[in-house]
Amino acid sequence: MPVFSYLAYPVKGAKEELLNELAALDHCEVMPAENEEILILVTDAPNEEQEQELQKKIKQLKSLQSLGMTFGHGDA
Amino acid sequence: MNITRRSFIKSLALNSAVAAASTLFPGISFGAWKSKDLPAGMIQWKKTPCRFCGTGCGLLVGVSSKRAVAVKGDPNCTVNKGLCCVKGYHSIQILYGEDRIKKALVRKNGKLVEVPLKEALDLVAQKMKETIKSHGKDAVAIYGSGQWSIPDGYAASKLFKGCIGTNNVEANARLCMASAVTGFLTSFGLDEPMGCYDDIDHADVFVTWGNNMAEMHPVLFSRMLANRQSKKHVKIIDFATRTTRSSQGSDKSILFRPQTDLAVANAICYEIIRNKWVNWDFVNKHVSFHKGKTNIGYGTQDHFKFKDKAETVDFKEYKDFLNDYTPENVEKISGVSAQDIKYMASLYGDPDKKVTSFWCMGMNQHTRGTWINNLVYNIHLLVGKISSPGNSPFSLTGQPSACGTVREVGTLTHKLPHGVVMNEGARKMAAEIWQVPVENIDPKPTYHTVEMFRALDRGDIRFMWVQVTNPMVTMPNLKRYRNGALKEGRFMVVSEIYPTPTSDVADVILPSALWIEREGFFGNSERRTQHNEQIIPTPGDTMCNTWQLIEVARRLGFEKQFPWSRETYIEDIWNEYIRFHDTPKHRMAPYKELKARSGIQWPFVNGMETKWRYNPKYDPAAQGDDFDFYGKPDRKAWIWLRPYEPAAESPDSEYPFWLNTGRVLEHWHTGSMTRRVPILHRAVPESYVEVNPDDAARLGITNGSKVKMTSRRGSIIMKASINGRGNPPKGMVFVPFFDEKYLINEVTLDAFCPISKQPDYKKCAVKLERA
Numbered sequence: 001m002p003v004f005s006y007l008a009y010p011v012k013g014a015k016e017e018l019l020n021e022l023a024a025l026d027h028c029e030v031m032p033a034e035n036e037e038i039l040i041l042v043t044d045a046p047n048e049e050q051e052q053e054l055q056k057k058i059k060q061l062k063s064l065q066s067l068g069m070t071f072g073h074g075d076a
Numbered sequence: 077m078n079i080t081r082r083s084f085i086k087s088l089a090l091n092s093a094v095a096a097a098s099t100l101f102p103g104i105s106f107g108a109w110k111s112k113d114l115p116a117g118m119i120q121w122k123k124t125p126c127r128f129c130g131t132g133c134g135l136l137v138g139v140s141s142k143r144a145v146a147v148k149g150d151p152n153c154t155v156n157k158g159l160c161c162v163k164g165y166h167s168i169q170i171l172y173g174e175d176r177i178k179k180a181l182v183r184k185n186g187k188l189v190e191v192p193l194k195e196a197l198d199l200v201a202q203k204m205k206e207t208i209k210s211h212g213k214d215a216v217a218i219y220g221s222g223q224w225s226i227p228d229g230y231a232a233s234k235l236f237k238g239c240i241g242t243n244n245v246e247a248n249a250r251l252c253m254a255s256a257v258t259g260f261l262t263s264f265g266l267d268e269p270m271g272c273y274d275d276i277d278h279a280d281v282f283v284t285w286g287n288n289m290a291e292m293h294p295v296l297f298s299r300m301l302a303n304r305q306s307k308k309h310v311k312i313i314d315f316a317t318r319t320t321r322s323s324q325g326s327d328k329s330i331l332f333r334p335q336t337d338l339a340v341a342n343a344i345c346y347e348i349i350r351n352k353w354v355n356w357d358f359v360n361k362h363v364s365f366h367k368g369k370t371n372i373g374y375g376t377q378d379h380f381k382f383k384d385k386a387e388t389v390d391f392k393e394y395k396d397f398l399n400d401y402t403p404e405n406v407e408k409i410s411g412v413s414a415q416d417i418k419y420m421a422s423l424y425g426d427p428d429k430k431v432t433s434f435w436c437m438g439m440n441q442h443t444r445g446t447w448i449n450n451l452v453y454n455i456h457l458l459v460g461k462i463s464s465p466g467n468s469p470f471s472l473t474g475q476p477s478a479c480g481t482v483r484e485v486g487t488l489t490h491k492l493p494h495g496v497v498m499n500e501g502a503r504k505m506a507a508e509i510w511q512v513p514v515e516n517i518d519p520k521p522t523y524h525t526v527e528m529f530r531a532l533d534r535g536d537i538r539f540m541w542v543q544v545t546n547p548m549v550t551m552p553n554l555k556r557y558r559n560g561a562l563k564e565g566r567f568m569v570v571s572e573i574y575p576t577p578t579s580d581v582a583d584v585i586l587p588s589a590l591w592i593e594r595e596g597f598f599g600n601s602e603r604r605t606q607h608n609e610q611i612i613p614t615p616g617d618t619m620c621n622t623w624q625l626i627e628v629a630r631r632l633g634f635e636k637q638f639p640w641s642r643e644t645y646i647e648d649i650w651n652e653y654i655r656f657h658d659t660p661k662h663r664m665a666p667y668k669e670l671k672a673r674s675g676i677q678w679p680f681v682n683g684m685e686t687k688w689r690y691n692p693k694y695d696p697a698a699q700g701d702d703f704d705f706y707g708k709p710d711r712k713a714w715i716w717l718r719p720y721e722p723a724a725e726s727p728d729s730e731y732p733f734w735l736n737t738g739r740v741l742e743h744w745h746t747g748s749m750t751r752r753v754p755i756l757h758r759a760v761p762e763s764y765v766e767v768n769p770d771d772a773a774r775l776g777i778t779n780g781s782k783v784k785m786t787s788r789r790g791s792i793i794m795k796a797s798i799n800g801r802g803n804p805p806k807g808m809v810f811v812p813f814f815d816e817k818y819l820i821n822e823v824t825l826d827a828f829c830p831i832s833k834q835p836d837y838k839k840c841a842v843k844l845e846r847a
């Protein structure tokens with residue numbers, strides 16, 4: 001049950017696009033900042049395989065510049 | 077309780093992200109966020125520094141039923157402000173690998189067999205005694221680590237240097253940080269950076285010198301991006317020998333040919349002078365000019381010796397020296413266009429821009445590592461951009477306590493916790509604090525790391541104890557040193573947590589407690605000391621490395637020097653150790669303060685930490701009204717005339733490629749921990765060789781196909797990666813060293829910087845062919 005949270009930095013001017021693209025992915029919840037060009041992303045893939053898949057999809061998003069991790073939980 | 081475990085965890089995750097965002101972007105608001113009061117008691121959170129990487133992020137580890145189950149970035153830690161990276165998060169899983177070593181092992185009839193820990197410790201002490209008796213005190217050695225907790229290194233130094241009387245103490249930070257140390261000492265007279273990570277929030281320009289921060293210091297890279305995000309005009313320049321994830325995140329990527337950073341740094345200074353960007357107020361008051369020896373060699377032969385000699389010169393001589401380094405001349409050597417050199421000079425030269433330079437292994441693992449450190453300081457000194465918020469030449473460390481344990485405790489052959497063995501005053505101080513006769517402390521250094529392993533091979537060293545490091549993967553020109561360790565009449569003790577190629581050559585394996593299974597301290601890149609308490613129980617017979625050393629010391633008859641109780645020894649050691657640094661230049665925080673806070677930067681004077689050294693506004697040891705470089709007798713910072721000299725081995729017709737080695741984000745050093753974390757392992761399951769697409773096409777190499785790489789020392793077959801996460805230029809290949817199945821250091825060269833004795837893992841010559 002991996003749960004992660006991140007600060008997601010969009011590429012310049014692509015905050016809305018990133019918000020929509022992330023929100024469209026399974027196991028992702030997104031919350032945009034109102035007054036800064038960043039978003040919070042919380043992921044909760046049901047298992048590690050799906051987590052890997054999700055990671056791949058997120059990394060392919062053109063509107064995403066980078067992710068900064070803030071929290072992680074797994075069945076360690 | 078009307079909250080499920082899963083929604084509880086998700087709320088924690090969200091709260092952590094909001095906390096991190098609020099620290100990075102003060103005043104940020106999230107309309108959709110409602111803080112939830114979460115039920116207490118499900119998970120208990122304890123602070124600790126991350127045990128990977130020299131960034132030194134503060135983590136909060138969530139513990140449930142005495143097991144570590146979650147990690148979040150500690151928002152109270154100013155290093156990471158609530159962020160962490162994929163390694164940091166997964167760090168708790170390294171505690172629970174299936175093949176964790178939990179019992180002592182002793183080699184009997186060629187096989188390692190489990191024995192009671194007491195028997196193993198008895199054997200270690202007995203072998204040490206026998207070796208000293210038959211071969212002398214300099215036949216025993218300890219090789220430690222920048223991942224040693226501070227008390228580990230302190231106990232090792234006290235036992236070997238103070239009690240046994242040998243300077244055979246080295247640590248793997250020699251392989252990663254020694255050039256930074258000699259760079260600081262030669263330019264400023266004192267080790268460690270003048271600035272701190274807060275420079276990231278203040279700088280307008282970042283120049284990263286051969287430094288892939290997006291993978292190696294990801295949290296600091298995120299902080300740079302956050303600064304650029306909020307200020308818009310901020311620029312990041314990636315100056316490197318290959319294209320990496322850092323290049324992709326930067327505003328400009330400039331590639332240079334290996335070793336020619338020396339020439340480019342001089343060319344930047346040439347341009348700064350030519351354009352009259354020199355800050356003369358600063359230079360006249362705070363800088364002096366010096367030259368040293370040239371053509372200084374590469375240390376590839378046994379017993380290599382070198383001693384530099386400084387000669388004072390004037391500005392005119394410096395200016396004349398730079399005449400060889402016009403941007404046009406340097407373009408020919410370096411491959412960097414004169415225009416790009418001028419652009420970099422203009423960034424440093426602009427009086428309205430604050431500039432921070434970052435570097436790590438690219439500049440330090442360099443046969444002229446000390447020189448290139450000096451040369452980047454020269455740039456900052458000429459324009460007076462140093463020791464003030466945002467203006468910072470900053471050498472990052474690779475390991476969590478390369479600064480804390482190796483550089484500050486002094487676990488190198490020539491060092492003591494305060495000063496060097498050659499200095500009588502430093503020996504007297506150590507003898508008094510350690511309660512040993514001053515004659516015990518040998519005034520002559522013995523072997524730096526490469527020479528120590530050569531001595532093991534030759535038989536000058538017969539007994540070696542390795543703690544928290546994996547030299548049988550990391551030593552350059554590895555075959556020689558592994559064969560040396562396996563020779564008849566050598567005795568190897570390895571304190572470890574998992575089986576490694578180093579524990580494979582051990583005669584005794586001592587099972588070690590890891591990270592939050594014991595109390596300890598780390599010291600990160602920015603002079604920050606960080607305490608962790610023991611958060612979870614030690615498994616099996618595992619024992620803290622410090623206590624292993626104490627047990628052996630007592631068996632050797634040094635009960636008086638190691639009198640502490642099991643309950644308080646870490647605090648007692650800290651209290652003894654900080655006596656070595658009790659001046660305003662280096663005072664360390666007291667134990668109680670460190671226990672309570674998420675790290676404290678030294679010098680810690682009158683309850684205040686020091687963010688910028690040599691600047692009286694911030695540094696209690698600095699005098700006068702602007703800057704005071706008190707590390708040097710002339711109270712000035714030194715600009716050095718250091719020329720470009722080629723690498724020890726360059727590509728030629730037989731071996732036409734540069735081999736560059738390094739790390740990847742997901743794996744820590746030799747991967748002995750991170751390869752046991754499934755998600756990290758699956759992300760990068762094995763090592764590979766990055767090949768430039770044009771070279772690959774010419775040689776018929778395809779992505780994933782097998783390639784044989786050969787140097788004058790060895791060869792290796794591994795899969796090619798083309799257009800992967802990194803891309804070397806034509807004529808270069810790059811190999812990550814984390815995978816013990818592919819021992820790339822059998823191919824590398826054991827050439828080193830003659831001043832720092834740090835090997836160059838970034839440059840040797842190889843040939844490539846399809847396998």
Ligand code: SF4
Nearest residue numbers: 126128129133161164
């Ligand atoms: S950046 Fe370094 S210190 Fe921070 S979490 Fe990652 S590995 Fe740990």
